[in-house]
Amino acid sequence: MSNVMHELSPDAFERDGYLVVRGLVDRPSVDEMRETVLRALDPLEGPAELEVDVGYPGAPEGRDAVGGSTPRRLLHAYSRGPVFRRWATAPELASTLRSLMREDRIELSQCHHNCVMTKHPGFSSSTAWHQDIRYWSFDAPELVSVWLALGPEREENGALQVIPGSHRLDLDRGRFDRHLFLRPELAENRRLIANASLVELEAGDALLFHCRLFHAAGKNVSGEAKLSAVFTYHAGGNRPIPGTRSDRYPSVAI
Numbered sequence: 274m275s276n277v278m279h280e281l282s283p284d285a286f287e288r289d290g291y292l293v294v295r296g297l298v299d300r301p302s303v304d305e306m307r308e309t310v311l312r313a314l315d316p317l318e319g320p321a322e323l324e325v326d327v328g329y330p331g332a333p334e335g336r337d338a339v340g341g342s343t344p345r346r347l348l349h350a351y352s353r354g355p356v357f358r359r360w361a362t363a364p365e366l367a368s369t370l371r372s373l374m375r376e377d378r379i380e381l382s383q384c385h386h387n388c389v390m391t392k393h394p395g396f397s398s399s400t401a402w403h404q405d406i407r408y409w410s411f412d413a414p415e416l417v418s419v420w421l422a423l424g425p426e427r428e429e430n431g432a433l434q435v436i437p438g439s440h441r442l443d444l445d446r447g448r449f450d451r452h453l454f455l456r457p458e459l460a461e462n463r464r465l466i467a468n469a470s471l472v473e474l475e476a477g478d479a480l481l482f483h484c485r486l487f488h489a490a491g492k493n494v495s496g497e498a499k500l501s502a503v504f505t506y507h508a509g510g511n512r513p514i515p516g517t518r519s520d521r522y523p524s525v526a527i
């Protein structure tokens with residue numbers, strides 16, 4: 274696995290399905306976000322998703338088991354304080370997204386991601402290879418997520434891995450399990466996964482990635498929680514399908 278630094282260009286994004294923007298957010302804003310998150314973790318301020326709710330490999334057995342109350346995501350990050358709102362709708366971010374998505378009107382979805390991932394040592398689970406679009410319902414599978422590191426992200430604390438260019442693949446249904454994760458027992462999937470690239474980030478760096486890009490992450494085996502704020506954007510003309518989970522809350526024009 275390599276750790277690749279990307280050029281900030283729409284062509285590179287189109288080719289690879291992701292890019293890394295170093296130092297997208299300044300240190301004081303990162304610190305403010307961290308403080309907001311740490312306050313919301315103890316005592317836990319909902320809405321939140323727990324590791325047991327997700328039930329991925331490595332998650333505690335149940336709510337009564339040791340680590341059973343470990344949060345995995347603080348939901349509704351956009352509504353968790355002005356620092357998140359400011360950053361998620363910042364003109365510089367909007368302009369980067371307009372350029373990468375080659376669209377004039379960009380909106381933030383309040384229905385997808387819109388969370389702070391809180392990967393805790395000891396009780397965090399790993400996430401198998403998947404595309405985020407699997408559970409999202411829009412006119413077109415063209416959304417971009419911005420994953421902002423609020424601290425260092427490395428293999429040992431469960432940094433994301435991505436498969437460059439995989440957003441352009443059209444795989445048969447048989448390549449996926451019932452939860453739409455890639456089936457690791459298939460040789461053709463193993464060959465694909467062998468191209469994975471680890472995305473190491475520092476606090477304030479962001480990974481921008483296409484909703485069809487295959488990605489995965491390991492457990493956090495370090496001594497400290499890994500915190501990452503994640504927001505998802507779509508073009509103004511790409512509407513959520515009425516009545517679906519993607520249409521539950523209105524998007525926010527940025």
Ligand SMILES: O=C(O)CCC(=O)C(=O)O
Binds near residue numbers: 392398400431488
């Ligand atoms: O941090 C992780 O385990 C991966 C999270 C992820 O890929 C997702 O929520 O789509």
